[in-house]
Amino acid sequence: MIIGVFKEHFDKKVGLVPIVIKKLNKKGYSVIVESTAGRKSFIANADFEAAGAKICTRENIFKNADIVISYTPLKDDEIRFLKKGCIYISHFKSYVYKEVAKKLQAQGVWAFSLDMIPRSSIAQSMDVLSSMSSIAGYKAVLRAADLLPRYLQMMITSAGSIKPAKVFVIGAGVAGLQAIATAKRLGAIVEAVDTRLETEDEVKSLGGKFLKVDGAKQATDQGYGAMQSQEFIAKQRALMFEAISNSDIVICAATVRGTKAPVIVTREMVETMRRGSVIIDLASDAGGNCELTEDNKTVIHNYVHIVGDANLSDAAVIDASTLFANNVYNYLNYISNDDLKIRTDLTEDEIFTSSCISTPK
Amino acid sequence: MIIGVFKEHFDKKVGLVPIVIKKLNKKGYSVIVESTAGRKSFIANADFEAAGAKICTRENIFKNADIVISYTPLKDDEIRFLKKGCIYISHFKSYVYKEVAKKLQAQGVWAFSLDMIPRSSIAQSMDVLSSMSSIAGYKAVLRAADLLPRYLQMMITSAGSIKPAKVFVIGAGVAGLQAIATAKRLGAIVEAVDTRLETEDEVKSLGGKFLKVDGAKQATDQGYGAMQSQEFIAKQRALMFEAISNSDIVICAATVRGTKAPVIVTREMVETMRRGSVIIDLASDAGGNCELTEDNKTVIHNYVHIVGDANLSDAAVIDASTLFANNVYNYLNYISNDDLKIRTDLTEDEIFTSSCISTPK
Amino acid sequence: MEQILDLLLFCASILLIIGLRKLSNPASASKGNLIAAVALGLGVLVSILYPVVTDDNNYLIIVIGISIGAIIGIISSHRVQMTKMPEMVSLLNGFGGLAAALVSLVWLINNDFSGETGQLVIVLLNLFLGFVAFLGSLIAYGKLSGKIQDKHLRISFSTLINITLLVVAISAMIFFSISGNLSITHLCVFIALSLLYGFIFVAPIGGADMPVVISLLNSLTGITAAISGIMTDNKLMLLGGVLVGSSGIILTLLMCKAMNRSLLSVIFGNFSSSKGGESSVDGDVKEINPSDLAIQLAYSSRVCIIPGYGMAVAQAQKTIKDLESVLESNDVEFKYAIHPVAGRMPGHMNVLLAEADISYDKLLDLEEANDYLASTDVAIVVGANDVVNPSALEDPTSKIYGMPILELSKTKSVVVLKRSMKPGYAGIQNPLFFKDNTKMLFGDAKESIELILRELKDL
Amino acid sequence: MEQILDLLLFCASILLIIGLRKLSNPASASKGNLIAAVALGLGVLVSILYPVVTDDNNYLIIVIGISIGAIIGIISSHRVQMTKMPEMVSLLNGFGGLAAALVSLVWLINNDFSGETGQLVIVLLNLFLGFVAFLGSLIAYGKLSGKIQDKHLRISFSTLINITLLVVAISAMIFFSISGNLSITHLCVFIALSLLYGFIFVAPIGGADMPVVISLLNSLTGITAAISGIMTDNKLMLLGGVLVGSSGIILTLLMCKAMNRSLLSVIFGNFSSSKGGESSVDGDVKEINPSDLAIQLAYSSRVCIIPGYGMAVAQAQKTIKDLESVLESNDVEFKYAIHPVAGRMPGHMNVLLAEADISYDKLLDLEEANDYLASTDVAIVVGANDVVNPSALEDPTSKIYGMPILELSKTKSVVVLKRSMKPGYAGIQNPLFFKDNTKMLFGDAKESIELILRELKDL
Amino acid sequence: MNSILQLLTDNLDIIYLLVFTVFLGFEIISSIPTVLHTPLMSGSNAISGVVLIGAILLIRQTDPADYLTLSLAFLGIILGTINLVGGFAVTHRMLEMFNKKKK
Amino acid sequence: MNSILQLLTDNLDIIYLLVFTVFLGFEIISSIPTVLHTPLMSGSNAISGVVLIGAILLIRQTDPADYLTLSLAFLGIILGTINLVGGFAVTHRMLEMFNKKKK
Numbered sequence A, B: 001m002i003i004g005v006f007k008e009h010f011d012k013k014v015g016l017v018p019i020v021i022k023k024l025n026k027k028g029y030s031v032i033v034e035s036t037a038g039r040k041s042f043i044a045n046a047d048f049e050a051a052g053a054k055i056c057t058r059e060n061i062f063k064n065a066d067i068v069i070s071y072t073p074l075k076d077d078e079i080r081f082l083k084k085g086c087i088y089i090s091h092f093k094s095y096v097y098k099e100v101a102k103k104l105q106a107q108g109v110w111a112f113s114l115d116m117i118p119r120s121s122i123a124q125s126m127d128v129l130s131s132m133s134s135i136a137g138y139k140a141v142l143r144a145a146d147l148l149p150r151y152l153q154m155m156i157t158s159a160g161s162i163k164p165a166k167v168f169v170i171g172a173g174v175a176g177l178q179a180i181a182t183a184k185r186l187g188a189i190v191e192a193v194d195t196r197l198e199t200e201d202e203v204k205s206l207g208g209k210f211l212k213v214d215g216a217k218q219a220t221d222q223g224y225g226a227m228q229s230q231e232f233i234a235k236q237r238a239l240m241f242e243a244i245s246n247s248d249i250v251i252c253a254a255t256v257r258g259t260k261a262p263v264i265v266t267r268e269m270v271e272t273m274r275r276g277s278v279i280i281d282l283a284s285d286a287g288g289n290c291e292l293t294e295d296n297k298t299v300i301h302n303y304v305h306i307v308g309d310a311n312l313s314d315a316a317v318i319d320a321s322t323l324f325a326n327n328v329y330n331y332l333n334y335i336s337n338d339d340l341k342i343r344t345d346l347t348e349d350e351i352f353t354s355s356c357i358s359t360p361k
Numbered sequence C, D: 001m002e003q004i005l006d007l008l009l010f011c012a013s014i015l016l017i018i019g020l021r022k023l024s025n026p027a028s029a030s031k032g033n034l035i036a037a038v039a040l041g042l043g044v045l046v047s048i049l050y051p052v053v054t055d056d057n058n059y060l061i062i063v064i065g066i067s068i069g070a071i072i073g074i075i076s077s078h079r080v081q082m083t084k085m086p087e088m089v090s091l092l093n094g095f096g097g098l099a100a101a102l103v104s105l106v107w108l109i110n111n112d113f114s115g116e117t118g119q120l121v122i123v124l125l126n127l128f129l130g131f132v133a134f135l136g137s138l139i140a141y142g143k144l145s146g147k148i149q150d151k152h153l154r155i156s157f158s159t160l161i162n163i164t165l166l167v168v169a170i171s172a173m174i175f176f177s178i179s180g181n182l183s184i185t186h187l188c189v190f191i192a193l194s195l196l197y198g199f200i201f202v203a204p205i206g207g208a209d210m211p212v213v214i215s216l217l218n219s220l221t222g223i224t225a226a227i228s229g230i231m232t233d234n235k236l237m238l239l240g241g242v243l244v245g246s247s248g249i250i251l252t253l254l255m256c257k258a259m260n261r262s263l264l265s266v267i268f269g270n271f272s273s274s275k276g277g278e279s280s281v282d283g284d285v286k287e288i289n290p291s292d293l294a295i296q297l298a299y300s301s302r303v304c305i306i307p308g309y310g311m312a313v314a315q316a317q318k319t320i321k322d323l324e325s326v327l328e329s330n331d332v333e334f335k336y337a338i339h340p341v342a343g344r345m346p347g348h349m350n351v352l353l354a355e356a357d358i359s360y361d362k363l364l365d366l367e368e369a370n371d372y373l374a375s376t377d378v379a380i381v382v383g384a385n386d387v388v389n390p391s392a393l394e395d396p397t398s399k400i401y402g403m404p405i406l407e408l409s410k411t412k413s414v415v416v417l418k419r420s421m422k423p424g425y426a427g428i429q430n431p432l433f434f435k436d437n438t439k440m441l442f443g444d445a446k447e448s449i450e451l452i453l454r455e456l457k458d459l
Numbered sequence E, F: 001m002n003s004i005l006q007l008l009t010d011n012l013d014i015i016y017l018l019v020f021t022v023f024l025g026f027e028i029i030s031s032i033p034t035v036l037h038t039p040l041m042s043g044s045n046a047i048s049g050v051v052l053i054g055a056i057l058l059i060r061q062t063d064p065a066d067y068l069t070l071s072l073a074f075l076g077i078i079l080g081t082i083n084l085v086g087g088f089a090v091t092h093r094m095l096e097m098f099n100k101k102k103k
């Protein structure tokens, strides 16, 4: 079985890293990597070769690979180059995958989207969203702390006392929790909201304060946030108006799978914030939790920075690539039998069915 | 007494902030501020006015103010506009002040450089270097952590374990210590070196590990680092070669007052560092502790970021302006008598004499 | 001669007290036990040499009896397993009770079943207590060893019967004593009454409370020894018996306190039912108390903490760090096994343990941990659940089958700290809790560890 | 009648034991004191009513004597200041000793200065001990109250003289007793010897060790009471005296242990000189021990920590957090006064306290702190020095004159935790350490606080 | 009533002793750590084997021909010895673990 | 030697009692916390005022005309009472602070 790793065009990550390639070789796979695919992840071609991979061209991969890996999906016009029956592992964003799926189906390939794995204990080792959200939450706070023209921690110095900064985290999923932990570490006062009841304990378990809004709908079975009623959102907004205008940093990490992200931070709220404050919106690719967010841009509104970056995991690209590669490895292990072929007994399996978006007829 | 605050041209800070202006008003000073002087510090003209200051033009200040404040020194060609006998408080960098001093003397003004205050306990409330170094050390780590394409903390996750990053701090002065504290908070493994013996305890008191190099010359009486012998530097280099090539982040904060900063991180060292590593050089304005540092630039050498920024305090400009303003306030209080005139009994005073660089004859 | 023997007896008493004192301190307990043994040996010697009115002496029988007893005692005590000690103690106590009863019987026979009222009251009391201690101890033994199950011995109105019987026995005692002379029938009736009471006293008490009961019965045996001392005018018996009697009562109360119960509720509470409510719903788990855990920890070489989401909820990380310091100062190797998905976000445990300043070197990831756990003496699972669930390995129908877990099957002893038998995130039951080498310590994790710490400081 | 009185005396003994038991536990000590008082009251009553051979009785004198004594006792005990308690106790003990000596004298007079050898030995021993306790206690009182200075009483070869005198006194005692009859001269010589020994025994011991000495003398008085009990055949006196004697000796040993000394070194060590070495170099600082500090903390309403660079060096922040938890659970208000330049970098204290998870609300900056400190019961300076140096306010020649500091002059009590008398960063001596309301606790800050914590748990 | 009083005062010495011993027993035990509960129970159980002395004293006064009494007392001696010896031995084993502390 | 032995065995009961009392005294005190050292010293000092009983018993047997003896005993009573009453009162004051605990 030959695994091919493409160079990414819209992302810094790379699908496999040397350490994982070694493990794959041991299993019996051989790996070919597009030249300079690792450059943005700080991995040289030589590093890949040292790990046992071959460097080759993109065409080469399309021609030879039985399994192709690319963190971001291929451009639509490249799908037709895929070998019939080959396995294509990527990270199709859940709310756009349907159109792509049709094309892949037509091409007759297996396609798996690792971001659609269910949030169960057993699936966690293949769960790309978990890995990436965790990095994003961590980096969101660092980015914000770097941008904030203030200390986060309290300081009593001979040139005056400095109050600790307030950090407000919206959505205590994986990213939100990591953000809470990181902000706490830096000495900020941290508050968070979420609609899922159990997050209250989770927030507290990291030293954060939980702002409670009653009447939330609970999460779906798969553990993804549920869409909330208008009334609830209004209530929440009132409570949060105050919280947000008092915050120095707002981390937006509330998403609902497959739909637009809930808008929670409105323009008025932003306008009541202190000058110099920072909003990091990790939901920007789904419209953002902040009304003013623009995806992949940093907007400055009324002296408030609003960073729309759903791909902050790229800011820790070395770790992000490694984690992704491990996720891929674990996933391949899970879906393959000892012959490295796809197991046939998985038709009922939740992980398999929810991540598989195209099967060759 | 009228105090005039200029708009800065090379810096984001502003000489006085509203809170301090109120305190000055109470003492009997009146304050005039150049229009938009506070913009980069996130202070609007209106905020100054609300605190009791008047907004005016630059010429106005030259004409009316008895005391003028500017964080960065005025351009040489503006010195001639200063009123004879007026008091000029600024932050002349210690190794360039001599030429300026002559011109100021010629103009017949009092000039005080707040960065030249001795490092004694009593002077600390006026010590601008302390305030700014502290911010710089803090921001240096945040900047580095944001740039580093990795987690700083250790993580054991289902997609692989991540080792904690190593941070190496050179020079455990105020900036270095703050950097150690901040990196520790973020979960990194922190090592530090300094030539002063007492810093060993200080580093440990923040949870850092001290790398000892024997045979260092001790600091000057005033507490500033001393110039070291060539032999010592060689020894140090050998020990540090290893430390640096194993580090993910290097924070350079070793300076020696009035001379070029010691070069400690050589090109070879940088070239042995892992790709993606980050060096923050806070001594860049004095030539830098790293051979490759360029002042006010971020150099990427061999995939290693080398940030030369001696003015990182600007990254927390709100706090930096506040602390500077408080330093100024404390200094004014110290050198003035109840009539707000300069005290005449200070001719022997260490703080006064070391910071005063020009007196009207 | 007699004087010297009297003084020897005096010395024996003093030694006995010194022995008991030393017994009550862990550092000297072993020595105390020896001293007490020497004291009693001295006492026995004196009792053999002491001049008596008649000189039948029967030395041969005495020597034979002592030899047989000593051999049985030594052999059985060396054979018994450490875990069966409480059974052994209750058996021994039963023997002591019977011996006291026999002393009374012999006294009665030697005195032709008659005597002054005062004497007879004392002798009958001794007989009564001796038989109660005897049968009671045997039943306790049966319950402890599992030979008798609580359900075999359900008695209705046990409290009522208990009190009635007691009143009857006391009345009989007084009545017979005043008469000044006992018929054999009377004696048999009285013995039967005593045995019956012994049965009614212990039978309804739940197996879990047996240690308390044994301590109480032990105190009774002490009192019989004291009475025997009065009967035979021997100060050592008197004082030794009184010491055992009084210390036994205090010990009983202390044990009740440690279990958070009152003595009355133990005796009359019939609480085999009230106990173990919540936990027994889900099968038979074994609980451990903080004090036993503390001693186990102190005397082990390798301890491993397995933190989970519950540690985060309880915010127990700093307390765990304290435990680490205390145990490490006791030369115990102390590590942390971090499961990759423990907690509710990647690195959850890392963040918290770093906050408590726990050295990175001590953290083991899954693979290292599974090696380590195979040679660990005690693994403490602090609010983890799914990540130690052996169904992931053993039960192909389980939701989490196939997930790598921290494997505790080879660990000598596992203690789980959680508040209830509720499942964790995955919502499934955990067979680990029912394994042989697993014990549960219910309660908030932080509070439990604080209790352990307190006990450790007592050691 | 006599029987009932005997039983009453028995009850009094039991009450006395119960009283003493309760006295040894802080929670019940006050009650224990009352019970012991009742027990002795009962004993006195019985002694008045008990039938005696002669019936001169002299009741009037007895009543008058008791009344006078009671009035003096009550009034003086209410007048005395809390801080002068130890002096008071030593005075009272001296009275008790003299009373015992008087009892012996009266006995001798009543028995015409003659008796059996055994009796005489006992009586003379009582006389000896009584006078030793009497004079010893008076000297101890003098030393404690400062009326006698150590330097007034330098005696060379004191140990030698001590032992010689003791041998002489014992020989005299035996010699006189065997003769069976005492002349007045003999008696006077013996009394003189006793007083001399009392003087030689206590005089060379340093003022700092007086509490131990008083406890020892107290134990002696107890023994005299016990002997008086034998002389007058009164069990309560005998038992009470023995109790005081034995508990006094244990107490003395415990006190020595708490001071880290041996009893012998106290008595013969002449250690007024070995003591106070390092600290006294820099003038007179007062030390406090962790146990006294613990009780002071437990019973105060507001405590304020003043951390400095020493806290950072000792890494004591987490231990301080523990102290906070314990004291807050005792309803003590607990704050932190953060001086802006404490430590070695701006915000040094903030970073460390945040690491220990100390709430931001509890941190006071300079101004808030100076308000707060004026109404604080105990301020604990943890390794800070320059930032609490009052020279900054008081001494215009000081290097740091004019620097704002944390002002502790209005704080009721200040305790400084540091390792030595060395100066801090600024290199200047700190007059705070010599102030009236300041006490020093030398040692590593973390270790000191751990000691305090341990003591707090005993309370 | 009076006779009870008489009885009490006659035996006052022994009553003093008994009561003091009771106190002593309380006192000694009351501060023991929980970990010693079981060993102490076992140890004091061994002490109650002191009843063996009673059996010895009585058998020495028994008529060597009175087989019933002899055998009863003989049994008493055996049981008492088992209690005593076995008790101390068991306690010793339990306590050994306190000494097993490394180093 | 023999007479000493005789003396001992004759008074064996009282010796038992004394020794047990000594143990009891040790036992009661040995676990007290440091903070109670001073109050306990003061309390046991008060108890040693029990010597007052001796003075009372003796004065009751004194000839009312023997002024010397009477006055010595009288002084003994006064001193003993001061020790007793003053001692308990002082102890009481010291111990009050333990009760002063807020709430």
Ligand SMILES: NC(=O)c1ccc[n+]([C@@H]2O[C@H](COP(=O)([O-])OP(=O)(O)OC[C@H]3O[C@@H](n4cnc5c(N)ncnc54)[C@H](OP(=O)(O)O)[C@@H]3O)[C@@H](O)[C@H]2O)c1
Binding pocket: A120, A121, A122, A124, A130, C307, C308, C309, C310, C311, C313, C314, C340, C341, C342, C343, C344, C345, C346, C347, C348, C382, C383, C384, C385, C386, C387, C388, C417, C418, C419, C420, C421, C422, C423, C424, C425, C426, C443, C444, C445, C446
């Ligand atoms: N790491 C991640 O990124 C992540 C994210 C989401 C979900 N998960 C899932 O979370 C689970 C983690 O496993 P886990 O073993 O750490 O946790 P877990 O299986 O959820 O079990 C936690 C246990 O802690 C106990 N507990 C709660 N509060 C406690 C307290 N105050 N004191 C003592 N015990 C307490 C609970 O029992 P009682 O209620 O009886 O006390 C519970 O059984 C896995 O299933 C994992 O897949 C992980």
Ligand SMILES: NC(=O)c1ccc[n+]([C@@H]2O[C@H](COP(=O)([O-])OP(=O)(O)OC[C@H]3O[C@@H](n4cnc5c(N)ncnc54)[C@H](OP(=O)(O)O)[C@@H]3O)[C@@H](O)[C@H]2O)c1
Binding pocket: B120, B121, B122, B124, B130, D307, D308, D309, D310, D311, D313, D314, D340, D341, D342, D343, D344, D345, D346, D347, D348, D382, D383, D384, D385, D386, D387, D388, D417, D418, D419, D420, D421, D422, D423, D424, D425, D426, D443, D444, D445, D446
């Ligand atoms: N904050 C800043 O930015 C900064 C920067 C540089 C300098 N400074 C200067 O540093 C000083 C700070 O004042 P400070 O009161 O915090 O400190 P300090 O005056 O330097 O005194 C610290 C004290 O802590 C004691 N100590 C050290 N280790 C200890 C340990 N393990 N346990 C207990 N005590 C210990 C030392 O006494 P022993 O040796 O007797 O134990 C010392 O006297 C000021 O003079 C300030 O101007 C401040």
Ligand SMILES: NC(=O)c1ccc[n+]([C@@H]2O[C@H](COP(=O)([O-])OP(=O)(O)OC[C@H]3O[C@@H](n4cnc5c(N)ncnc54)[C@H](O)[C@@H]3O)[C@@H](O)[C@H]2O)c1
Binding pocket: A119, A120, A121, A122, A124, A127, A129, A130, A133, A170, A171, A172, A173, A174, A175, A176, A193, A194, A195, A196, A199, A219, A222, A223, A224, A225, A226, A228, A253, A254, A255, A256, A257, A262, A264, C341, C344
């Ligand atoms: N089993 C596993 O091991 C595992 C792995 C990863 C995640 N999870 C679980 O999956 C769940 C989702 O994690 P995620 O980070 O991907 O979540 P997500 O990205 O789907 O959503 C982020 C958070 O936003 C919240 N949210 C949605 N709408 C909101 C609103 N209007 N206001 C406030 N908050 C709102 C959601 O409740 C969620 O907590 C979590 O419970 C997490 O613990 C489980």
Ligand SMILES: NC(=O)c1ccc[n+]([C@@H]2O[C@H](COP(=O)([O-])OP(=O)(O)OC[C@H]3O[C@@H](n4cnc5c(N)ncnc54)[C@H](O)[C@@H]3O)[C@@H](O)[C@H]2O)c1
Binding pocket: B119, B120, B121, B122, B124, B127, B129, B130, B133, B170, B171, B172, B173, B174, B175, B176, B193, B194, B195, B196, B199, B219, B222, B223, B224, B225, B226, B228, B253, B254, B255, B256, B257, B262, B264, D341, D344
């Ligand atoms: N009294 C006060 O309150 C006060 C206030 C601020 C600073 N200080 C003291 O002043 C001193 C200097 O502080 P700073 O931050 O301005 O220092 P700095 O900027 O002058 O120097 C930074 C550090 O670099 C070190 N250094 C110099 N050459 C080096 C070399 N070749 N290798 C390694 N390290 C080298 C110096 O020892 C110093 O610690 C410190 O001791 C500080 O504690 C005192």
